[in-house]
Amino acid sequence: MSEQVEAGSEQKAFISYAWSTPEHKAWVRRLAERLMEDGVYTILDEWDLKPGHDPVHFMEQSITNPDVTKVLIVCDRVYKEKADCRAGGVGTETQILTPEIYRKTDQGKYAALVTEVDDEGQAYVPTFYGGRIFIDFSNPENEEEPYEELTRWINDAPLHTRPKLGKKPSYLGKDEAPLATxxxxxxxxxxxxxxxxxxxxxxxxxxxxxxxxxxxxxxxxxxxxxxxxxxxxxxxxxxxxxxxxxxxxxxxxxxxxxxxxxxxxxxxxxxxxxxxxxxxxxxxxxxxxxxxxxxxxxxxxxxxxxxxxxxxxxxxxxxxxxxxxxxxxxxxxxxxxxxxxxxxxxxxxxxxxxxxxxxxxxxxxxxxxxxxxxxxxxxxxxxxxxxxxxLLLFVRRPVSEPGRYISWFPRTLIYSGRQNSAHELFARMESAQFFANVSQKLFGSVRAEDFKERVRALNSERLWRGVYPGPSIGSLAGIEHIASRL
Structure with missing residues (x-):
């Protein structure tokens, strides 16, 4: 493991597998290559175990090194047999993996990738792995779904996440009685x-x-x-x-x-x-x-x-x-x-x-x-x-019945400040068709020009003493654009 982790890489994975067949070795290598392309620094014996290196030390360091965030256990029939019999390199890795898996409080570091199942459809997983959840790669025609599951697991980015914990419903509060109605x-x-x-x-x-x-x-x-x-x-x-x-x-x-x-x-x-x-x-x-x-x-x-x-x-x-x-x-x-x-x-x-x-x-x-x-x-x-x-309640009477005393005071408009954009109802009245509909229902079928003139007269009124500049009623009602479009 003489190579340095690439700059910016956050995840580092080690692949444990058996040299079952050339085809299986090629599959593992393609998986490692794809993980590297997707930003996961991957440790593979073909790349990292050099002549003169101690294989046992390589395995132990790869599995126990805290910098290695994930260990991928690629499981097929040969891997299970060698692991259960403690045979060969897989057997050595098994002796290292077993106590690691059972002793570590963070078991999210290890996952089995099943590439082969028996005649009854049962996954070939080694005994030491037990009944833990695995990622199923046994169907070669459908590898994209398990590969996404794998990369999400490696990057701690699950597809489904727990929603943010909210507050208990108010009616459960000890000191807050439900409303009488x-x-x-x-x-x-x-x-x-x-x-x-x-x-x-x-x-x-x-x-x-x-x-x-x-x-x-x-x-x-x-x-x-x-x-x-x-x-x-x-x-x-x-x-x-x-x-x-x-x-x-x-x-x-x-x-x-x-x-x-x-x-x-x-x-x-x-x-x-x-x-x-x-x-x-x-x-x-x-x-x-x-x-x-x-x-x-x-x-x-x-x-x-x-x-x-x-x-x-x-x-x-x-x-x-x-x-x-x-x-x-x-x-x-x-x-x-x-x-x-x-x-x-x-x-x-x-x-x-x-x-x-x-x-x-x-x-x-x-x-x-x-x-x-x-x-x-x-x-x-x-x-x-x-x-x-x-705003609607304020302008409704002087627009539909000019000369009548205005008796609705638009208190909340004090918060409009220097806002120049029209509120939604009035902004939509830019459409002549929409204006005609609103005018007929709410303003006594007043013409667009009369609407503008009557609202413009309201715009000159000082609604609050000592507040300058006060809200622009004309701007809030969008009078410059009333009925300007079909």
Whole structure:
């Protein structure tokens, strides 16, 4: 073994075999040559055992040398017979191999390559190898598959690898109880996916459980800010407890969009109930406005997330129904007598978050946008879809009904920064055909030029005080390219 391992070679293999026939020796040599070509430095007696060398020392050094990472035991009938009888050079190698195989904790260094089987199809492997797994080269017409298996083994690159160990499901946690609506949510989702005739009832059942939790998880009804937990912190903690239920609603929205659009009316009914949690029951006497601030946060996230999911699922018809729906809401503070509200009613900013900046001595532009950005980086819907939905809800009214007061504030767009690329829905409106479809369903069939002009007017508005430059609504809506292609 006077030759040096080639630079960059990481694997070094020794081939142990019997000089059975000239054909067998030629097969072994071709195998060694191919391994060398494939980056495995291979030790073969024909190449490395020179005149004057001690064969026993050569064998021992080749097998026990820690630099030799793999030992290939090429097994045929002659090799088995000589190994079992301890005859010849193979017998000598067997005496060296046997204790090595049984003593080494890393048995991944040794592998048998079977090139011959008996009349009953049993592999010729020496007794010392036992019942260990071998690589089967006995079929000369199919050598590529075992050769790949061999090279993968030599390079420690198995075809199938163990996936990364993840975390235990949350419902197994000792300190984390499953959501109160877990079983109702699961039944509703499974019913939708199976197309069950009772899916509508299961959705309503989930909705009832959802509203129960949105009410039960409210902060304590108090007007005092001197309690142990500041009122704004109590609101944030309540919202954090409510949010997993809202995310179940979003997941159910996706199931409806994919499996049962006809059940969308049941979803709209749930949204009505979510909206109803944002203000006091007329029968309630003890309350403060901060009591309902967490519900206001969740109403905003609920509706925004529903639209975001529908955008991801490209359900324009369902989006149109959500935007045009008259939401029943018996507002105890409304003296106009109207019992239904437009979708903008879901945007009610919680007043306690204004106090949060003062208490923490921070200057956050929009806490609600911060919370959405924090909690929707993963899962459904994504934060990018939430921003896309926010933009749609912001421009929808002034584009379809110019001159009407804008009452949806696109809070999440504060995170768009200097982004100049259009969100997906608007980017796709570069197609005149797609624009016509979206315009007809979502913007009252407005013409492309009118759409551009009305969005351009929004672009000049300052949405956040002290934020410069603010997001470019025109850029986010892609107005320069609207309907520019067929």
């Amino acid at each position: 877990a079983s109702r949510f699961r039944r509703a989702k499974e019913g939708l996916e199976r197309g069950s005739a009772g899916a509508s009832g299961l959705i309503r059942d989930f909705g009832e459980g959802l509203i129960e939790q949105l009410i039960a998880l409210r902060p304590p009804q108090t007007n005092s800010q001197s309690d142990a937990v500041p009122i704004d912190e109590a609101v944030v903690l309540a919202a954090d407890a409510m949010r997993p239920y809202i995310k179940q609603l979003h997941e159910l929205t996706r199931s409806i969009a994919r499996s049962a659009p006809t059940a969308f009316d049941d979803l709209l009914s749930i949204l009505e109930q979510v909206l109803s949690t944002t203000d006091r029951d007329p029968k309630t006497n003890s309350w403060s406005r901060a009591t309902f601030d967490a519900n206001k946060m969740m109403a905003y996230e609920a509706f925004l997330g529903v639209i975001a999911v529908l955008l991801a699922e490209r359900q324009l018809d369902l989006i149109a129904r959500a935007l045009n729906h008259a939401y029943y809401y018996n507002d105890p503070n409304d003296s106009h007598g109207r019992s239904t509200k437009d979708f903008e009613e879901f945007d009610q900013y919680p007043e306690s978050l204004q106090y949060r900046n003062q208490r923490l001595q921070q200057n956050r532009v929009d806490w609600q946008a911060d919370f959405i950005n924090e909690h929707y980086q993963t899962g459904t819907p994504s934060f990018a879809r939430m921003m896309e939905a926010d």
